[in-house]
Amino acid sequence: MNQPSQSGQNKSKLVGVQKIRTMIEGFDDISHGGLPVGRTTLVSGTSGTGKTLMGVQFLYNGIRHFDEPGILVTFEESPRDIIKNAQSFDWDLQQLLDEGKLFILDASPDPEGQEVVGNFDLSALIERIQYAIRKYKAKRVSIDSVTAVFQQYDAASVVRREIFRLVARLKQVGATTLMTTERVDEYGPVARFGVEEFVSDNVVIVRNVLEGERRRRTVEILKLRGTTHMKGEYPFTITNDGINIFPLGAMRLTQKSSNVRVSSGVKTLDEMCGGGFFKDSIILATGATGTGKTLLVSKFLENGCKEGERAILFAYEESRAQLFRNATSWGTNFEEMERQGLLKIICAYPESAGLEDHLQIIKTEIAQFKPARIAIDSLSALDRGVSNNSFRQFVIGVTGYAKQEEITGFFTNTTEQFMGSHSITDSHISTITDTILMLQYVEIRGEMSRALNVFKMRGSWHDKGIREYTIDEGGPQIKDSFRNLERIISGSPTRISVDEKSELSRIVKGVQGEGLL
Numbered sequence: 001m002n003q004p005s006q007s008g009q010n011k012s013k014l015v016g017v018q019k020i021r022t023m024i025e026g027f028d029d030i031s032h033g034g035l036p037v038g039r040t041t042l043v044s045g046t047s048g049t050g051k052t053l054m055g056v057q058f059l060y061n062g063i064r065h066f067d068e069p070g071i072l073v074t075f076e077e078s079p080r081d082i083i084k085n086a087q088s089f090d091w092d093l094q095q096l097l098d099e100g101k102l103f104i105l106d107a108s109p110d111p112e113g114q115e116v117v118g119n120f121d122l123s124a125l126i127e128r129i130q131y132a133i134r135k136y137k138a139k140r141v142s143i144d145s146v147t148a149v150f151q152q153y154d155a156a157s158v159v160r161r162e163i164f165r166l167v168a169r170l171k172q173v174g175a176t177t178l179m180t181t182e183r184v185d186e187y188g189p190v191a192r193f194g195v196e197e198f199v200s201d202n203v204v205i206v207r208n209v210l211e212g213e214r215r216r217r218t219v220e221i222l223k224l225r226g227t228t229h230m231k232g233e234y235p236f237t238i239t240n241d242g243i244n245i246f247p248l249g250a251m252r253l254t255q256k257s258s259n260v261r262v263s264s265g266v267k268t269l270d271e272m273c274g275g276g277f278f279k280d281s282i283i284l285a286t287g288a289t290g291t292g293k294t295l296l297v298s299k300f301l302e303n304g305c306k307e308g309e310r311a312i313l314f315a316y317e318e319s320r321a322q323l324f325r326n327a328t329s330w331g332t333n334f335e336e337m338e339r340q341g342l343l344k345i346i347c348a349y350p351e352s353a354g355l356e357d358h359l360q361i362i363k364t365e366i367a368q369f370k371p372a373r374i375a376i377d378s379l380s381a382l383d384r385g386v387s388n389n390s391f392r393q394f395v396i397g398v399t400g401y402a403k404q405e406e407i408t409g410f411f412t413n414t415t416e417q418f419m420g421s422h423s424i425t426d427s428h429i430s431t432i433t434d435t436i437l438m439l440q441y442v443e444i445r446g447e448m449s450r451a452l453n454v455f456k457m458r459g460s461w462h463d464k465g466i467r468e469y470t471i472d473e474g475g476p477q478i479k480d481s482f483r484n485l486e487r488i489i490s491g492s493p494t495r496i497s498v499d500e501k502s503e504l505s506r507i508v509k510g511v512q513g514e515g516l517l
Helices: 051-066 079-089 093-098 123-136 146-152 156-172 267-272 293-306 320-329 334-339 355-369 388-404 498-516
Strands: 040-045 070-074 102-106 140-144 176-182 202-211 214-224 233-239 242-245 282-287 311-315 343-347 373-377 408-414 435-444 447-457 467-472 475-481
Touching: 040 051, 040 156, 051 070, 051 079, 051 093, 051 140, 051 176, 051 242, 070 079, 070 123, 079 093, 079 102, 093 102, 102 123, 123 156, 146 156, 146 176, 156 176, 214 355, 233 355, 233 388, 267 447, 267 475, 282 293, 282 388, 293 311, 293 320, 293 334, 293 373, 293 408, 293 475, 311 320, 311 355, 320 334, 320 343, 334 343, 343 355, 355 373, 355 388, 388 408
Parallel strands: 040 176, 040 202, 070 102, 070 140, 140 176, 282 408, 282 435, 311 343, 311 373, 373 408
Antiparallel strands: 202 214, 214 233, 233 242, 435 447, 447 467, 467 475
């Protein structure tokens, strides 16, 4: 995100339209620098989508970061309610009012409910706004919301004309304005009364859509007249600091790929990976339940802590008590690692929050604890009840942030199929990861066995054999490849006959001989 300077105006863009930075986390990225200076931006959304918050945050950030006074015109909430609600974000609007940096113009309905008589005319209000802009030398104006004006008066065409006059006057005095309005449906007409969008140069849509069993907040810039912006919907959440947008399409992985290796905590697995995982890489262990994915996670974290590295485990399937009990049975002492301040364990139900909220929690915990390694167990738990696109965006957000912070990440994914070949993941996230470990059950001579394979390792040689994998009190034990068997991946291996074995041996020796020439 652009760093704040003495002025909120962004002059770095090689375009004709100058922009003013909102300093709303992520918005200046998707808008390519902020809102066009001296123009009105319409923010439209259904009830509860965060429109008022965006308007207040736009003004507050202007004062806080650039010392730019602001004017808030409220047609709905009383100034007292606005000031009180802002306190939940630790924004002291009363202090800004006392300092003359913020002015709230109260145009909310008469609490006595008196009927409005005569023609509708905003002339007096327009003059008050213009006077306040000049008096306070305000550069930013927020109007919340024009829908309330339409609800008070029946003559919609007259109200639209007056709103147009208001926008024209704000443009004339050079104010950068954010104006909110309501809409009926998340994906219906832009605004409730039809044509408000045509009186604005810029339109932003905020949504709070129910996907499956969870709500998902997104923001979309529909238009920024005369300038560029990113297209499509971007997830956002509301934190203690206000609106936080995740500009996934704007992420730039500028760090260099590391050639440094880190241990998985399992010697044989390190050998299969050509010397361990690459630092800053993303590892995905995928397989049916009970195949030992969480065990590999615990060894990965334990190894990091032994090296003096900090680590965080985000657990979405097991409680702390379960994690501690299982780790102890494998000879891993999570409690001691926590006591030393090297490990932090975050347990949460996937349904306790939306994916954007989980992503924000992960980013906040990483920023505060500064780990060298993180693990998520498991991604598939977070996949429940959300769309593939939402889940993929979440994974991109996590992996992108981990790489940006040069953290090695180990994630698990539980597949539904118990045996046999299966998709790596159901949400097509395998391309985002650098290393994939495939774990599965196979039937050998009437008994169930576990199999492990390094399916993919970007930028490195790796063992392509399918190894037998057992678990005992010492943890994971990776043995030799299954001998004299083929079709292991299918879950129904067949024994190779002696003649076939001899022929394969002859072919392998021939290939090796060619390699020496």
